[in-house]
Structure formats: C-alpha cells, structure tokens
Amino acid sequence: MAGTRTSYHHGDLREALLSACLQLIDTEGLAAVSLRRVAREAGVSPAAPYHHFADRAALLAALTSRGFELLTADLTAARADAPDPRAALTVMGETYLRFAQRHPSYFRLMFRPELTRSDKELPHDPIGDQAFVVLADVVAEGIRAGALPAGDAETLAMGWWSLAHGLASLLLDGQLAKRATMIGTDADTLSHRVMTLFAAALDAPPA
Amino acid sequence: MAGTRTSYHHGDLREALLSACLQLIDTEGLAAVSLRRVAREAGVSPAAPYHHFADRAALLAALTSRGFELLTADLTAARADAPDPRAALTVMGETYLRFAQRHPSYFRLMFRPELTRSDKELPHDPIGDQAFVVLADVVAEGIRAGALPAGDAETLAMGWWSLAHGLASLLLDGQLAKRATMIGTDADTLSHRVMTLFAAALDAPPA
DNA sequence: TGTACATCAGTGAACGCGCGTTCACTGATGTAC
DNA sequence: TGTACATCAGTGAACGCGCGTTCACTGATGTAC
Numbered sequence: 001m002a003g004t005r006t007s008y009h010h011g012d013l014r015e016a017l018l019s020a021c022l023q024l025i026d027t028e029g030l031a032a033v034s035l036r037r038v039a040r041e042a043g044v045s046p047a048a049p050y051h052h053f054a055d056r057a058a059l060l061a062a063l064t065s066r067g068f069e070l071l072t073a074d075l076t077a078a079r080a081d082a083p084d085p086r087a088a089l090t091v092m093g094e095t096y097l098r099f100a101q102r103h104p105s106y107f108r109l110m111f112r113p114e115l116t117r118s119d120k121e122l123p124h125d126p127i128g129d130q131a132f133v134v135l136a137d138v139v140a141e142g143i144r145a146g147a148l149p150a151g152d153a154e155t156l157a158m159g160w161w162s163l164a165h166g167l168a169s170l171l172l173d174g175q176l177a178k179r180a181t182m183i184g185t186d187a188d189t190l191s192h193r194v195m196t197l198f199a200a201a202l203d204a205p206p207a
Numbered sequence: 208m209a210g211t212r213t214s215y216h217h218g219d220l221r222e223a224l225l226s227a228c229l230q231l232i233d234t235e236g237l238a239a240v241s242l243r244r245v246a247r248e249a250g251v252s253p254a255a256p257y258h259h260f261a262d263r264a265a266l267l268a269a270l271t272s273r274g275f276e277l278l279t280a281d282l283t284a285a286r287a288d289a290p291d292p293r294a295a296l297t298v299m300g301e302t303y304l305r306f307a308q309r310h311p312s313y314f315r316l317m318f319r320p321e322l323t324r325s326d327k328e329l330p331h332d333p334i335g336d337q338a339f340v341v342l343a344d345v346v347a348e349g350i351r352a353g354a355l356p357a358g359d360a361e362t363l364a365m366g367w368w369s370l371a372h373g374l375a376s377l378l379l380d381g382q383l384a385k386r387a388t389m390i391g392t393d394a395d396t397l398s399h400r401v402m403t404l405f406a407a408a409l410d411a412p413p414a
Numbered sequence: 415t416g417t418a419c420a421t422c423a424g425t426g427a428a429c430g431c432g433c434g435t436t437c438a439c440t441g442a443t444g445t446a447c
Numbered sequence: 448t449g450t451a452c453a454t455c456a457g458t459g460a461a462c463g464c465g466c467g468t469t470c471a472c473t474g475a476t477g478t479a480c
Contacts (some may be wrong), residue, residue: 241432242434242435243433243436244433252431253435257434257436262434262435263433263434263435
C-alpha cells in the first residue's frame with residue numbers, strides 16, 4: 001500500500017483507508033488499528049483521513065456497516081439458492097461461518113459496538129437488523145410450511161443465530177479447532193456436524 | 208480504591224490489582240485497561256504492579272485463568288444440582304449465561320486470547336478445557352442413559368456450548384435485548400425460551 | 415480556448431497526553447543469633 | 448529481648464513512544480465567463 005502513489009491527490013483515499021484498516025485488523029489485530037497507522041499504511045499523512053472521517057470511531061463504524069451489508073447479501077444469496085426453508089437454515093448457518101472465516105476483521109468489528117461509538121456520530125444505524133430479518137423470514141416460512149416445529153418463530157430464529165454466532169466466535173478464538181483436533185478432525189467438519197445435528201433435531205419436533 | 212491505604216506496604220496488592228482491573232473493565236471497558244490505570248485505581252505507583260506481574264498481559268492472563276476456574280466451578284455445581292443429564296444440559300446453559308451476565312469482564316477477557324499473550328509467559332495453560340470437560344461428561348452420560356440422541360457426544364457438546372456461547376455473546380453485545388424488546392419480552396425470557404426449545408428438540412431425536 | 419478564482423484534498427509540524435517499562439531508591443518486614 | 452542484616456514491596460522520576468487531533472499551509476482540480 002505505502003508509497004505507490006505518485007500524484008498529490010490520492011484518487012480514492014476513503015476506499016484505500018477502509019481497505020488498509022481491514023488488512024491491518026487481519027494481520028495485526030484490532031489493537032493495532034490507529035488512525036495514524038491506517039494513514040501510514042495507505043501512504044498518506046496523519047491528517048489526511050480527517051477529510052473523509054470525523055474521527056477514528058467513524059472509520060470503524062463505516063466498516064461495520066459495510067460488514068453487515070456484505071453479510072446480509074451473503075445470507076440472502078444463500079437463502080435464494082436453498083430449495084426449501086429447512087435446507088436454507090443449514091446453508092445460512094454455513095454461510096454465516098464462512099463469512100466469519102473469510103472476513104474475520106469484519107466479523108470481529110461488527111460485534112464490538114463499543115469501538116464504533118463516537119461523540120461525533122449519530123446513534124447506530126439499524127443496518128445490522130437486515131441480516132436477522134432474512135433469517136427470521138426463512139424460519140417463519142418454514143413453520144408455515146410445516147418443515148419446522150410450530151411455535152415462536154422469533155425464538156427459533158434467535159436460537160439458530162446464537163448457534164451460528166457461537167460457532168463463529170469459537171472458530172475465530174481457535175476453540176473450535178482445538179476441540180476438533182482433540183477428536184481427530186478439523187474445525188470445518190466439526191462445525192458442519194454440529195449444524196447438521198441440530199438441524200435434524202429441529203426437523204423432527206416433539207408433538 | 209484509591210487513597211485508602213495508610214501503611215507503606217499494601218498487604219495484598221496482587222489481589223487489589225486484579226479486582227481493580229475487573230472493575231475497570233466493567234465500568235469503562237477493556238480498552239480502558241492499562242497497567243498505569245489499574246495501579247492508579249489501586250492507589251499505588253505505576254511501577255508497583257511489576258512486583259506481582261511480569262507485564263500487562265500477565266495480569267490479564269491471571270484474570271483469565273481465574274475466570275475459567277469460576278466458570279468451571281459454577282458449571283460443576285449446576286451439574287451436581289440437576290436431577291438428570293437432560294436437565295443438566297439446560298441448567299448448565301443457564302449457568303453459562305448467568306456467568307456472562309454477572310461477570311461480563313471475566314467473560315470478555317476469557318475469549319480474547321490475543322490480549323493475554325505475553326512474550327514473558329509460557330503458552331496458555333489448559334485450564335479453560337476443564338469447563339468443556341464438565342459439559343462433555345454430561346452429554347456422554349445423557350447418551351449412555353438414552354436421554355440424548357446417540358451419536359457423537361463431542362458434536363453435541365460442542366453444539367450446546369456454541370448455542371450457550373452465542374447467546375452469551377449476543378447478550379453482552381446487546382443484540383439479545385434488542386430482539387427481545389422487539390417482540391415485547393426481555394433478554395432473560397428470550398434466552399430461556401431458546402434453550403428450552405433446543406433442549407426439547409434434542410430430547411426427541413429422530414430415529 | 416484561456417484565464418481567474420473557488421474549492422477540494424492533501425502536507426507536515428506541532429500540541430498535549432497516557433502508555434509500558436526501567437531504574438536507583440527506601441521504608442517495612444522477617445530472621446538468625 | 449535486642450540487634451544486625453537480608454529481603455521484600457513499595458516510591459517517584461525518567462525514558463522513549465505512538466496516539467488523536469488541530470492548524471496553517473499548498474498543490475491539484477473544477478467552473479464561470
């Protein structure tokens with residue numbers, strides 16, 4: 001990143017800053033993210049970012065929003081590809097995990113609201129809700145079709161989200177890999193097994 | 208905390224530092240934790256902590272270990288109180304959530320290994336495993352007793368951990384309360400419903 | 415097409431700050447005799 | 448019981464550092480006529 005620019009104006013510094021920030025989180029962790037450092041990575045002076053972001057928190061907030069957009073898009077696509085609501089549940093779970101795995105920097109950011117809060121920004125936008133809505137719709141549809149146990153759709157949706165979120169969190173913390181290694185398999189296989197097992201249990205609800 | 212000491216020697220500075228650190232996480236978040244700040248809260252000079260901890264990471268590592276011990280103790284007690292493995296699963300889930308709720312500082316710390324790593328410390332101790340072992344034992348017992356679906360006990364245990372961990376994480380992020388409010392209930396009720404629903408599903412496994 | 419000017423998006427130096435850690439030190443405590 | 452001494456657990460000043468943010472500035476770009 002640094003040093004590749006020749007002209008005085010950058011061209012698309014805002015974008016460059018966002019991507020430098022993401023890469024920094026990936027390689028050195030959230031703790032390494034400072035506005036100065038991000039600017040340095042983007043090959044720009046420490047004051048330059050202030051033409052694009054009110055402050056440090058605003059940059060992180062922008063990334064958070066984008067992360068939720070990406071996740072929502074992934075989930076929507078996964079849902080569209082699944083033949084029925086039952087299958088959609090599993091596929092969306094795998095999608096959630098894949099998102100965490102491919103974009104750990106986004107994932108870590110998205111669920112740490114304290115990093116994103118700024119005195120200069122409005123309270124948080126509701127963009128994160130859209131991802132949940134996709135899931136809740138599938139569940140409601142599945143219940144209507146009789147493919148999922150009747151009852152509170154919100155509860156089932158929240159549970160499925162929690163399961164996927166727990167797996168994703170433990171995956172990023174290395175706990176999933178640790179467990180998997182102990183039983184002679186890998187994290188991907190183990191998480192797949194977990195979701196299959198739980199989905200099967202939900203498929204055959206008690207009377 | 209600050210200014211209450213009269214004698215030159217503190218008495219139990221190590222303990223005081225640990226508890227000041229916990230309180231600081233609770234009130235101002237992990238980002239506010241610095242060795243200097245913790246020392247200040249404990250009413251002691253910036254260099255004093257170095258007689259008790261090799262560095263900042265060592266202090267956090269000590270808290271992490273203690274957190275896992277507390278959690279393991281809670282889970283063990285919950286298990287002992289439950290009449291059978293089936294009930295134990297639910298109760299242990301609730302215990303996990305309650306732990307996150309009562310000790311958010313511990314919880315946040317325990318699952319952020321990067322904060323704990325130090326150049327001056329040995330690689331991480333396996334104390335975190337004990338909590339999982341308690342859970343895995345219950346699951347294995349349940350399967351043996353026919354109260355849980357036969358199959359891979361590790362998979363079921365990992366799934367149940369993920370569910371509880373996801374709920375706990377989303378609880379601390381405020382997402383659980385947000386969802387609960389939208390459907391006119393509260394986070395506690397919603398999480399209870401989720402665990403009951405999933406436990407019921409697992410109780411009546413498909414043939 | 416050329417020119418004057420406004421605006422945009424950078425620079426680089428500077429501010430005050432809190433940080434982790436080290437150091438030489440000293441007051442308090444415990445122990446051997 | 449008293450004393451000499453070693454050890455322990457603090458102090459406080461100092462180091463070098465990177466941080467967020469502000470400021471006056473300037474080079475580049477776009478627009479009106």
